[in-house]
Amino acid sequence: xxxxxxxxGVLDDLGRRIADGRLPEGAVLTLSGIEKDCEASRTVAREAxxxxxxxxxxxxxxxxxxxxxxxxxxxxxxxxxxxxxLAGPFRQRQLEALAELRVAAEPMAAHLAARRADxxxxxxxxxxxxxxxxxxxxxxxDSDDYLEADVAFHDLLLxxxxxxxxxxxxxxxxxxxxxxxxxGLTPPLPVEGTLEEHMRVAIAVADGDAEAAERCSRSxxxxxxxxxxxxxx
Amino acid sequence: xxxxxxxxGVLDDLGRRIADGRLPEGAVLTLSGIEKDCEASRTVAREAxxxxxxxxxxxxxxxxxxxxxxxxxxxxxxxxxxxxxLAGPFRQRQLEALAELRVAAEPMAAHLAARRADxxxxxxxxxxxxxxxxxxxxxxxDSDDYLEADVAFHDLLLxxxxxxxxxxxxxxxxxxxxxxxxxGLTPPLPVEGTLEEHMRVAIAVADGDAEAAERCSRSxxxxxxxxxxxxxx
DNA sequence: CCGACTTCAAAGGTACTACTTTTCGCGCGT
DNA sequence: ACGCGCGAAAAGTAGTACCTTTGAAGTCGG
Numbered sequence: 001x002x003x004x005x006x007x008x009g010v011l012d013d014l015g016r017r018i019a020d021g022r023l024p025e026g027a028v029l030t031l032s033g034i035e036k037d038c039e040a041s042r043t044v045a046r047e048a049x050x051x052x053x054x055x056x057x058x059x060x061x062x063x064x065x066x067x068x069x070x071x072x073x074x075x076x077x078x079x080x081x082x083x084x085x086l087a088g089p090f091r092q093r094q095l096e097a098l099a100e101l102r103v104a105a106e107p108m109a110a111h112l113a114a115r116r117a118d119x120x121x122x123x124x125x126x127x128x129x130x131x132x133x134x135x136x137x138x139x140x141x142d143s144d145d146y147l148e149a150d151v152a153f154h155d156l157l158l159x160x161x162x163x164x165x166x167x168x169x170x171x172x173x174x175x176x177x178x179x180x181x182x183x184g185l186t187p188p189l190p191v192e193g194t195l196e197e198h199m200r201v202a203i204a205v206a207d208g209d210a211e212a213a214e215r216c217s218r219s220x221x222x223x224x225x226x227x228x229x230x231x232x233x
Numbered sequence: 234x235x236x237x238x239x240x241x242g243v244l245d246d247l248g249r250r251i252a253d254g255r256l257p258e259g260a261v262l263t264l265s266g267i268e269k270d271c272e273a274s275r276t277v278a279r280e281a282x283x284x285x286x287x288x289x290x291x292x293x294x295x296x297x298x299x300x301x302x303x304x305x306x307x308x309x310x311x312x313x314x315x316x317x318x319l320a321g322p323f324r325q326r327q328l329e330a331l332a333e334l335r336v337a338a339e340p341m342a343a344h345l346a347a348r349r350a351d352x353x354x355x356x357x358x359x360x361x362x363x364x365x366x367x368x369x370x371x372x373x374x375d376s377d378d379y380l381e382a383d384v385a386f387h388d389l390l391l392x393x394x395x396x397x398x399x400x401x402x403x404x405x406x407x408x409x410x411x412x413x414x415x416x417g418l419t420p421p422l423p424v425e426g427t428l429e430e431h432m433r434v435a436i437a438v439a440d441g442d443a444e445a446a447e448r449c450s451r452s453x454x455x456x457x458x459x460x461x462x463x464x465x466x
Numbered sequence: 467c468c469g470a471c472t473t474c475a476a477a478g479g480t481a482c483t484a485c486t487t488t489t490c491g492c493g494c495g496t
Numbered sequence: 497a498c499g500c501g502c503g504a505a506a507a508g509t510a511g512t513a514c515c516t517t518t519g520a521a522g523t524c525g526g
Contacts, residue, residue: 006509007283031478041510043276046479047283050240054284054313062478063518076401077310080287101398104341108333165334168309239480263506274481279508295507296489 010038011048015080018057018068020088029058029066055081079171086175095179098172103221105169106157110201110217113160114210121160122206128153129202133195141190147181153198157217160205193223243271244281248313251290251301253321262291262299288314312404319408328412331405336454338402339387342394343434343450347443350393355439358393361386362435366428374423380414386431390450393438426456 014034017023034045049066052058056073060066074081085094117125128149135146154177155170180186197220204213247267250256267278282299285291289306293299307314318327350358361382368379387410388403413419430453437446 030476043279043509043511046276047280049478050280051283051287054287060478061518062516063476063520065477071397072400074397075311076397077308078287079308097396097398100341100345100396101338104338104399105334108337112333163330163333164304164307164309165330166337167305265506276480276482282507293507294489295487296491296505298506 006040006044007047010034010040010044011051011080012084013038014048014052015055015057015084016088018052019081019084020090023068025068025070027068028064029068031066034066057081077168082172082175086179091179095176099176099224102154102169102173102176103225105166106154106173106221107214107217109158109161109163109166109169110205111210111214112163112166113157114205114208114213116162117160117205121156122202125153125156125160125202125205126199128156129199132190132198136190136195139188142181142184142186142188147177147186151177153202157201157205191223194220197223239273239277240280243267243273243277244284244313245317246271247281247285248288248290248317249321251285252314252317253323256301258301258303260301261297262301264299267299290314310401315405315408319412324412328409331409332457335387335402335406335409336458338399339390339406339454340447340451342391342396342399342402343438344443344447345396345399346390346393347438347441347446349395350438354389354393355435358386358389358435358438359432361389362432365423365431369423369428372421375414375417375419375421380410380419384410386435390434390438424456427453430456 014023023029031042031045031049034040034049035042038045040048049058049060053060055075055078056069058066059069082094082098085091113121113125131149132146132153135141135143135149140146151174154173158170158173159167161167197216200216201213201220204210204216247256256262264275264278264282267273267282268275271278273281282291282293286293288308288311289302291299292302315327315331318324346354346358364382365379365386368374368376368382373379384407387406391403391406392400394400430449433449434446434453437443437449
């Protein structure tokens with residue numbers, strides 16, 4: 001355990017154990033225990049605990065120890081926590097939650113992008129839409145190239161919104177798209193309408209037509225939505 | 234600086250200085266420097282740096298020091314960062330970004346809440362809507378009671394969505410509503426339609442009518458939207 | 467027998483020191 | 497001018513000693 005920082009290793013170990021429920025709410029740890037478990041020094045153990053504390057995953061009290069907190073107090077948006085969830089038994093739930101968030105956020109991002117995107121971004125957006133149409137039309141909707149372009153398109157849309165929070169959703173959205181792809185849920189020939197929707201969003205943004213961009217994006221999200229809600233309660 | 238943990242103090246100090254730009258992107262710190270600046274021990278300084286590192290605000294490299302990272306790599310959703318922004322010169326921008334996010338998220342939350350809220354939540358939602366109508370109708374739209382009920386309403390709506398990410402937006406939404414209130418932007422008599430919208434959302438959720446809930450919430454968000462976009466570029 | 471008060475020890479919080487590892491940057495030699 | 501290696505700077509890790517808080521057991525008095 002000398003290649004990467006010990007700190008990262010210990011943090012990851014604890015984070016995963018808490019995120020996947022092996023350390024359930026209310027479980028109590030001690031620094032000494034962590035030192036021993038992870039074969040790390042006090043320094044390293046403390047730093048890992050501090051980080052988990054800022055994520056709301058544990059609370060540390062004198063004389064008591066380090067207590068695992070209820071999920072409701074965890075920082076649901078922390079990239080780290082999302083990764084831990086994606087690596088554990090809650091992977092599916094996490095992907096669904098992120099997918100729902102995406103459906104909500106992208107139309108707003110499109111709206112804002114139409115008002116704020118610079119010309120370079122507009123051009124790039126149209127280029128990516130073109131590429132999607134090209135690849136999709138040739139039955140390569142399940143290829144890595146298509147996925148890459150799809151991720152880039154939605155990433156750029158969020159970025160162009162000029163809203164830091166929306167921009168920060170780019171990483172989760174990538175996870176959603178890649179997750180869907182890895183399960184073989186993307187057909188070689190994209191679902192009817194998908195390609196046109198991307199294109200219409202790109203054009204609306206380039207035209208600075210916020211309402212149209214939002215409408216088209218929402219339409220696209222509706223197309224995507226069906227697949228998610230199939231398995232829903 | 235003994236009342237609260239030293240750690241929190243140092244973290245807050247550094248976090249604020251970075252968030253408000255006093256330590257701009259590319260600035261380089263050293264642990265020794267931090268120890269001296271904040272009059273803290275190495276231990277405390279290290280822990281604070283670790284936390285900032287997990288927030289993406291700094292990166293620490295051997296032989297180089299601790300470098301402030303570009304804003305784009307910061308964890309925009311971290312409650313801590315949001316607080317630091319709200320306390321600094323970017324308060325307004327932060328509130329606007331959160332308001333945009335809220336406009337995007339609430340209709341989805343309403344949709345999901347209609348499908349997932351339990352009966353207790355439905356009842357409470359209607360009770361809060363009733364209270365808003367009561368207070369608003371009596372010209373108390375700018376009272377603390379109204380604000381409290383308003384926050385509780387939207388908080389509950391997000392919580393009832395059953396989506397951890399949407400639920401986590403409750404805190405920012407509170408900040409948005411309180412921020413608006415503190416600036417005296419809330420009139421004694423709520424804007425035409427506001428009260429009915431709350432009520433319609435509550436009823437739709439209670440009826441389990443997801444589409445109606447989403448539609449009504451979106452309508453409400455449109456009402457709210459006008460005020461935000463006034464000052465926008 | 468019960469309640470309040472005292473004492474004690476467990477656990478985290480802080481400080482300090484010593485040592486290790488990485489890596490930047492300079493200078494030397496080719 | 498180019499590359500190679502040496503040295504120092506700074507973070508990383510370890511370990512120890514001591515402080516502070518606080519839950520809980522035990523004790524005393526009513």
